[in-house]
């Protein structure tokens with residue numbers, strides 16, 4: 001059995017058949033008629049793994065958009081400048097300057113940027129998640145930060161919440177929603193009705209937030225997906 005890629009499902013009552021879409025940011029979307037169940041959708045994705053692999057390959061061959069000169073961490077109101085090819089690795093917190101001792105187009109430079117983003121996310125999202133956890137009374141066991149390509153977060157049955165470091169690029173209110181969403185998974189490990197009732201109790205505007213995430217999620221800068229550089 002091949003690894004199943006992560007995908008999201010968008011319901012469209014106007015379509016008759018299942019359809020796959022792959023966005024430039026790597027998000028795999030299944031457009032599904034109203035009455036097709038999750039099992040059938042999963043089988044459909046499984047049947048089309050070759051298509052996905054081919055398309056993903058196509059995307060990787062496209063010229064990679066260069067690594068950034070500045071990074072705007074909208075969620076926490078921090079704007080950082082990046083100095084590439086700068087002798088030694090260094091973070092100047094007061095100047096909001098990140099020095100990276102590699103060229104702007106190199107895998108080593110990209111990895112420095114990724115590690116920095118992970119560290120920044122750990123520093124800022126850890127107290128944030130605690131605060132939302134206290135406010136909602138929804139506890140969690142552990143938190144970790146990663147750079148997932150297609151999901152904002154996940155929650156294991158042991159209560160470990162994994163957050164995507166790219167959250168820092170989103171507006172703060174969407175991070176609030178995502179944290180509530182993952183914390184609700186500590187009670188309900190699914191996206192069934194009882195899950196959404198709990199989400200709504202803590203975040204009444206969650207539907208608007210979901211819509212916004214779909215739009216903004218596609219507009220995030222390409223570098224933030226950390227696709228392997230050729």
Ligand SMILES: [Zn+2]
Nearest residue numbers: 181185190191
């Ligand atoms: Zn979820």
